[in-house]
Amino acid sequence: MNRGLPHLQPYPFERLERLLAGSRPKSTAPAISLGMGEPRDPTPVFIRQALTEHAHLMNRYPATAGTNALREAVAGWLARRYRLPTGTIDPGSQILPVNGTREALFALAQTIISGRRAAIAMPNPFYQIYEGAALLTGAEPIQILADPVNGMPDLDAVRSESVWNRIQIFYLTTPANPTGGIADREYFRRLLELSERYGFIVAADECYADIYPDGGEPPPGLIQACLESGRSGLENCIAFHSLSKRSSAPGLRSGFVVGDTGLIHAFLRYRTYQGCAMPLHVQEASRTAWTDDAHAAIARSAYTERLQAVIGILDDVLEETTMPHGGFYLWPRTPIPDTEFARGLWEEEHVMVLPGRFLSRGRDGVDPGANRIRMALVQDLETCVEAAQRIKRFVQASC
Numbered sequence: 071m072n073r074g075l076p077h078l079q080p081y082p083f084e085r086l087e088r089l090l091a092g093s094r095p096k097s098t099a100p101a102i103s104l105g106m107g108e109p110r111d112p113t114p115v116f117i118r119q120a121l122t123e124h125a126h127l128m129n130r131y132p133a134t135a136g137t138n139a140l141r142e143a144v145a146g147w148l149a150r151r152y153r154l155p156t157g158t159i160d161p162g163s164q165i166l167p168v169n170g171t172r173e174a175l176f177a178l179a180q181t182i183i184s185g186r187r188a189a190i191a192m193p194n195p196f197y198q199i200y201e202g203a204a205l206l207t208g209a210e211p212i213q214i215l216a217d218p219v220n221g222m223p224d225l226d227a228v229r230s231e232s233v234w235n236r237i238q239i240f241y242l243t244t245p246a247n248p249t250g251g252i253a254d255r256e257y258f259r260r261l262l263e264l265s266e267r268y269g270f271i272v273a274a275d276e277c278y279a280d281i282y283p284d285g286g287e288p289p290p291g292l293i294q295a296c297l298e299s300g301r302s303g304l305e306n307c308i309a310f311h312s313l314s315k316r317s318s319a320p321g322l323r324s325g326f327v328v329g330d331t332g333l334i335h336a337f338l339r340y341r342t343y344q345g346c347a348m349p350l351h352v353q354e355a356s357r358t359a360w361t362d363d364a365h366a367a368i369a370r371s372a373y374t375e376r377l378q379a380v381i382g383i384l385d386d387v388l389e390e391t392t393m394p395h396g397g398f399y400l401w402p403r404t405p406i407p408d409t410e411f412a413r414g415l416w417e418e419e420h421v422m423v424l425p426g427r428f429l430s431r432g433r434d435g436v437d438p439g440a441n442r443i444r445m446a447l448v449q450d451l452e453t454c455v456e457a458a459q460r461i462k463r464f465v466q467a468s469c
């Protein structure tokens with residue numbers, strides 16, 4: 071058996087289920103879940119139609135590299151989203167379709183990690199797949215405390231040269247789940263310099279790239295940062311994108327990676343054996359989705375409206391209930407321990423949130439998830455407002 075398996079941590083939602091097991095909500099109001107970051111808005115009709123219109127393609131094996139049409143649609147989105155001159159990204163050698171970012175984030179580690187003392191850097195708090203990817207390759211997961219100001223792993227927190235030398239992949243989430251922080255140009259500049267110095271791969275999970283405050287500046291991305299710093303070959307860099315959040319299509323299982331030609335080539339080779347080609351009808355639906363920005367703008371403004379409404383209700387009762395720079399999460403402080411808060415809120419008000427420590431790791435007495443909760447504003451506006459009012463009542467009555 072893989073030696074990393076016993077070290078895999080229970081997934082945050084398993085822990086939440088256990089935390090709430092046996093508790094009896096006193097409230098008879100319908101349950102509201104702000105626990106899971108799963109978009110609940112319907113997937114736009116034109117994407118669903120494209121899927122069914124191409125269902126006849128199910129009788130064909132898809133190629134792992136994807137169709138030219140899909141890769142070109144993705145290159146078009148990248149050029150629009152990151153204001154890249156057309157033709158900067160080569161769809162033939164720098165883009166690959168993946169079945170959602172989760173499997174690809176995991177698979178990248180299997181493709182890259184080699185040697186006995188390898189390490190993988192990741193944020194803290196974080197998306198737990200990075201840790202699992204490290205453990206199952208035998209690499210050491212190194213959680214780097216997020217900087218409280220920008221929510222990104224604090225690059226000054228790793229002081230030891232020997233640790234930097236062991237890092238083979240640096241996972242980054244921007245916009246970040248759960249902190250809502252983003253990597254700005256200066257952050258990317260420093261990270262790219264470190265990558266060059268120590269030879270690690272920068273793997274930017276940008277699955278929330280299209281969710282940011284309506285009317286605001288779109289968060290910068292890794293590919294843009296590479297090009298702006300003269301790394302025209304995207305050397306040692308790979309970014310992960312998804313339709314799950316921007317197109318409210320988590321069940322489509324569709325995303326892509328873009329990066330260094332050599333890396334993409336190696337990843338394609340690995341994936342051909344892994345057998346994770348994207349079905350042709352999913353590719354067609356994805357092509358349609360990446361070609362259209364209007365539906366993503368509608369989703370963005372809906373999330374902004376929900377965030378503003380909830381912040382308006384909670385900012386005087388929960389500290390740091392602030393507008394995220396990207397993503398649809400709030401990450402406020404709680405006046406009592408996070409697990410106690412989540413359980414109490416469920417029992418008293420029938421509202422589900424995720425305790426911060428289920429998304430973080432404590433080290434040397436510091437746990438960035440302690441006394442925080444994550445709220446995913448994936449429900450419609452009315453439900454989010456109702457949840458916020460119940461949370462406020464809970465804080466006023468019980469904390």
Ligand SMILES: Cc1ncc(COP(=O)(O)O)c(C=O)c1O
Nearest residue numbers: 107170171172197247277312314
């Ligand atoms: C930070 C982060 N990365 C990746 C994913 C996985 O998304 P996908 O549906 O693209 O696999 C999620 C899902 O919630 C996430 O929060």
